[in-house]
Amino acid sequence: MSTMTEPHTLEWHAAPFALRVDVDDAGRPRLTRMLGDRAADVAIALPLVEIVTTTCSKRAGTRFDDTELGARLRYRSHRHRAEGERDVFEVDLADAETGLAATVTWSTVPGSEVVTVSTTVVNEHPTRRHELLFVSSVALGDARWDADDTTVHSAANTWLSEFRWQTLTYRERGGVDVAMRAHGGASTRSAQCIVGTGTWSTSENLPMGAFEAPGGGTLLWQLEANAGWSWRVAESPTRDGGALRLVLAGADALTHGWSRVLAPGESHAAPDATFAWSTSGLEPAVAALTAHRRRERAVYRTDRPVAVVYNDYMNTLMAEPTTDRLLPLIAAVGRVRADVFCVDAGWYSGEPGWWHTVGEWQESATRFPGGFREVFDAIRAAGMLPGLWLEPEAVGVRSPICEELPAEAFLQRGGVRLVEDGRHVLDFRHPAAVAHMDAVMDRLIADYGLRYVKFDANLNPTPGTDVGGLNPIEGLRRTAVAWLDWIDALHARHPDLIIENCASGGMRCDWQTLSHFALLATSDQQDESRVPPISANAPLVVPPEIAGVWSYPQAGMSPGAVHTTLVNSLLRRPILSGHLDRMDEKELALVATFVDVHRGLRDEIATAEPVWPTGLPGWDDPWVTWALCCASSTLVSIVHRFEETVAEQRIPLTRLRVSADAPVIVEQLFPPRPASWRIDGGDLVVRLDGPDAVVFRLQE
Template identity: 45%
Template sequence: MTGMADAALNDTSGTFSWGHAALETEFVTASDGTLRLVRLTRPDGSGDGVDAGDGVGPDGRVDPESALPLVELTAFGHGSGWSGPRFTGTALGNRLRHRGHRAGRAADREWLTVELHDEDTGLTAFVELTSPVGLSVLRSRVRLRNEGIEPLVVQSVSSLLLGGLPSPDALDVHRARNDWLAECRWYTEPLRATVADIHVGAHQHDSRAALALAGRGSWPTDGHLPMGALTERDGGRTWLWQIESPAGWRWDLGEHAGGTHLALNGPTDAEHQWRVRLAPGEEVTTVAGVLALGSGFDDAMGALTTYRRTARRPHPDHTALPVVFNDYMNTLMGDPTTAKLLPLIDAAAEAGAEYFCIDSGWYDDSADGGWWNSVGAWQPSSRRFPDGGLRAVLDRIKERGMVPGLWLEPEVIGVHSPLVAELPPDAFFQRDGVRLAEQGRHQLDLRHPAARAHLDKTVDRIVGDWGVGYLKLDYNIVVDPGTCGPEDIAPGAGLLGHAQAYLDWLSEVLDRYPGLVIENCASGGMRMDGASLAVSQLQSTSDQQDPLLYPPVSAAAPTAVPPEQGAVWAYPQPEFDDDLIAFTLGGALLGRVHLSGHLDRMSEHQLDLVKDALTVYKSIRPDLPDAVPFWPLGLPGWTDEWLALGMRAPGDGASYVLVWRRGGTDELRLPVRHVAGRQVHAEVLYPSAPAGGSALWDGDGLRVSLPRTPAVLLVRLTS
C-alpha cells in the first residue's frame, strides 16, 4: 500500500501489508479471529532486515499464533482472560474482529487505520498507525468509540502491542532512571533477570511474570523516562520505544509463545486511577506509543531523533539555536534586582548571548523573599525594580541586542494569592469537592475557561505589551494521582485531560505569537516527555548545580531530546580556574547553551574563555539541527571517569565528539565506527588552548589525551 490513494474502509481481507521503503509490515488474521501484526521489518541495503521477531523464514514473518491481537483493553465487566501483571490476554482484546482498513499518505507520512469491532458491546477500536517515509519508526494510538446501546467504563487500552520478539534468553533491556538533579541515567540488564525461565513446556502456560515500568503524577518523567529498549545480545538488533504521554504511562515486557511481547500504554486504572465512561456514541483516544528499529542502540536512537523532529511543531528556533543567558543557576538564584541585572546584561551581551532570561523572583515584592505561597498574579515587583520598573530592565536587554525573557510558573496559584478567591473553585484541581494543595500551591485545571483566560491575560501582558520574546515555563510541584472535576470519574483521567489541555493552550499561545520561544521546565527534566517536546522549543535537562556532576546528564540528554532542544547549563564563575571554566562551558557545546554565571565579575581573560566557547558554538550550530547522536564509549554511567557524546551530521558531513575526563588514566581510545577505516582529520575545536590535551585519529578510532582533570575536548572529525 506504499504511496497509494486511500483504500476502501470495507477492505476486510484477512492478510494485508503496509509500509514504505524503510518499514514493512504484514497483518494476518489468526485462528481465533483476531488480526495480528506478524511482520515488522526494516530492510537495509543488502536485503536483510531487522524484523519483529525470530520469524519462520528469511522474510522475518512471525507465526500468527505467536503474535498478539492489535489491541488489548479492559473495562468494567470485561477484564483479563488470566491474572498477572502482563497487559495481554484481555477479554475484549480477544473479541475484537477486523471490520476494515484504509491507508494513504499525508505529506511525508504513511498512515494506516485498522477498524476492529466487538459485536457484544458495540465497541469499535480504530488503530491509527503512522510512519514518516524513510524512517524505521512506527507510531500507534488507538481511538475507541462506543457504538453500542449501553455505557462502557474503560480502564486501560494499549497504544502499541507487539508480539513475536526474540526469546527473553537473547535480549537485554535498557531503562533510564530520571531523578531530580540526576536525569537520563540508563542502565541495562538481561530480560531474564526479571522474566525467569519457568520451563513453559512443563506447565503448558506462558510465564505470568512481566518487567513493567510506570510513570505517575503530573511529573511524567519523574523516576524514569517513558522510554525503553531491547537489544539482541548477539545480533545487535534494537527495538527502542517512547510513550508520548504528558501524564501517566506504562510499558511491560513478558514471555509469550517462546518469544517476547511489548505493550505500551498510557495511564491505566490500576497504576494511575485512570478510567473513562463512554456513553453511546462517545470516543476516547490513547496517547501515542512509538517504536524505532535499528541495527544497534545508536542506530535506533538516530531514527527516533529524526522522528522527533518530524513530530514537533515547526519553529525558527529549531534551526537558529540562539545562545540563552539565564540569570538563575549558581548566579542570582531567584533574587533579581535592577542593580544586579544591569551589569549581568552588559556582560552577557559582550560575551555573545542572544537571549537574556530573567528567572524567578521578578514578581516578588515581599521583604523576606517569601513569594512561594503567593504567586499567581505575575505582576512585576516595584521593590526590586525601583527606577523605571521591570520594563526599564527589559528595554536594557533589547538595547544590548538581545531578546528579553521571563520565568513563569503558569499552572500554579499560591495558597496565599488573592486569585484563590477570584477564580472559581472548578478552575483548580480537586478531589471530593476539596481544592487540592501541594507544597503551598493550588494547581490550575486548564480545561476550565477561567483558568485559560487568566493565563491568556498573563501572556498577552508579558509578551504582547512588554515585548518579551522568551518564556521559561517551570512547574515545581507534583500532583498524584490527579483531579476529579465535574466531568471526571477518576483522577487519572482528570490529570491527563488537564495535561493535554495545557499543551493545547501552549499551541494557541504560539499561534498568537509565532516568534515566541518557550522553554519547557519542571524542576529540570521532570517533564521531558515526547508530547511536551512536540510543542515547546527547548527542554531543560537538569537543575544540577555541580559542574562535575553535569557531564553524565548532558552526555545522555540526547536520548530524551534532540540536541537543538536540549538546554544544558554552562555556568562559569570568576573563582573557577581556567580548566573548570572550560569544563563547564564545553559540556554544553553539543546541545543548547544555557549560559549563566557571574560574567560581570570576571577578568578580561576569563571573559575571553567564555567568548571563545560561544564563538565555537556558533560555528558548529548549523550542523546540530540535523545531526543524530552516538556514544563512542556507550551511554554514560553516573560515576564514569571518562564520558563521550558524538553528533553525526547527515551524509558525509562532519562528526563531532565531546569528551570529558573526571579522573582515571590520562589517555583513552574512543571507537568511532561510522568512519572507521577512512582517512579522517581530527581537529580540536575547544578549548582553543587545550592545556596539553590532544586528539589523534589512528585509522579506526580517536586517541585522546587529557593530562589534567577536570578536562574537556570538543573534536571535529572530517573525512
C-alpha cells in the same frame, strides 16, 4: 501498499516495517509481523488492541497481553490512504457482545524508517455504558526477542540525575526462567513494568525503551503520553524457549487508578507510540527517531536565530534578582554576545516565602524600584532579547488570584482545591484559568516586549482532579492536554515568542509535551562534573539542538572546571549562567569564544546524528564522550571527570564514523588551550590530566 494477499491476510509495507495481520476463520486478527527484515511470522502474535473493562478482564497478575476483550475483537474492515505526506494504514475491529469497537492506525512518512501507531476505542452500543480500565497503545510479540539474550534498554529519570540509561538483558533485569514447559506451556503472570505518573511525566522513568537482539536488530520506541503511562515486558513460551512481549499504554486502573466511562457514541484515544527499527544497533534507530522528531516539531521553530540563552538563576542569583544585581550581569553577558537574557524566578515578590504567593505575575516594586522596563531596556540595549521565568500552572495559597478566579478553575477533589507545596494548580480546561494566563502573557509582551519565556512546573498533582464527575486520573489527563492546547494558542497569538519547557529540570520529557516547545531544560544539576552523562544522553530524548544544558562558569574557577561546564553544552543548546560580571578580561574572553564556537556550529548541530563512541555513559563513569555526526565531519566532546582516574581515553575512529585506514584531520574546537591527543592503531587517544574537557572536529 495495502493488499489482501490471502483471504485472511492484510499487509502494509513501510520500509523497514512490513506489517502482516492474519485473520483466522472466526475473524480474529493477530499482528503476526511488524518488521520487514524477517520472512517468518512471529510465534507469539498478539491481538491488535488489548482492552480491559469492568466486565472483561485480563489474566491474573500484572500482564496486559492476551486480554479477554482483545481476543474477542473481530476484523471489520481496513483502509490504506494518503494523508498529506504520510502513508496511513487502518484496521477496524469490533466486539458484537459489548458493542465496543476500535481502530488501529499505522502511519509513516515514506523513507523515514519510523512508524507511529494510534489506537482509538469507541462505544457503539446504543444504550450501554462501559468503564475502561486499560487500553493499549500497541501490543507486540516476536520470537526474535529471545528472553535469554535480548537486551532491554530503559532509563531512570529523576531530579538532578536525568537520562540514566540501563542496558541489561531481560534475565539480568530479573526475568528468571520459571520452566514454563513444566506448567503446560503457560506464560508467566508477571511483567517488568516501567511507569510514569502524574503531570511530571518523567519524574521516575522515561517513556522510551528498546529491544536489541544479539545480532544488532533493535526496536526503539517512545510513548507519547504526558499524564500517566506504562510499558510492560513479559515472557511467553515458544517452541524453542521463551520470547518477550511488549505492551505500551497510557494510564490504567492497576498502575495509576485510572478509569474512563464511555457513554454510547463516546471514544477514547490511547497515547501514540512511535517506533524506529535498525538492523545494526541502537544508534541508527536513534538517528531515525531524531529525524522524525525534527520533522514533527518543525512548526515551532520560532527560535531559529537564537543560539545562546543566558539565565540568571543557576549558581548565580538563585531566584533573588534585583535591578542592582541584574544591570552589571546584563552588561557582561552582552559583551559575550548571548542572544537572550532571561530573568529567572523571584522577580515578582519582595518578601521571603514568595513560593505561596505567586499567581499575579507583577514585578516587585521592592526589587525593581525604577520599574521592570529599566531592566528590559538594558537587555535590549546590550543586543539581547528579554526573557522571563514563570510557573503558569501554579497559584500560591496566599495569592489574591485564589479569590479572583472561581473554584472550578483549579484542580479539585471532592469540591476542595488541591494544595501541593503551598500552591494550587490551574485547570486550563476552564475559561477563567485560560483568560487569566492569556492576560498575564499579553500584558508582559505588550508592556515589556517579552520575547522569551521559561515555563517551569514544580508541581506534580498526582491526586488528579474529579471536576466534571471524572475519574481523577482521567481528569488530570485532560488538564494536561488542555495545558498543551493553551501553549499552542499562545504560539498562534504570539508567533515570535520563544518558549522553554522546564519542570524542575527534566521532569516533563515526554514527546507529547516536548513537541510543543522550542527547547527543553534537561536538568537543574548544579555540579558541573555531574552534568556530562545528562548532556551525553539527552539526544535519546530530544534532538540535540533543543536539549538545553546549563553552563555556569565563575570567576576564579579552575581551567578544567570552566572547560567542563562549557563543553557540557557546546554541542547541545547552551543555557549560560554564572557571575560573568565578576570575571576578568581573560575569563570573559573564554566565554565569548565559547559563544562564538557554538554559534558557528549551530547549523551543523541542527541536522547531525547523535552517537556515543564509548557507549551510553553510566552515572559514575570517569570518562564521558558524546559525538554528533555531521554531513562531512564528526564533532566529539570528551570529558574527564575525576582527579584520581586514568588520564587517557581511547576512542575507536570507526565509532566516530571515520575510517581508520585514511588520514584523519583532527581539529580542536574548544577550549583554546591545546589538549594532548594522538592517532594510535585506529583510535583517537586523548589525554586530560585531572578534570577537564575538550571538543574536536574529525574529518577524513
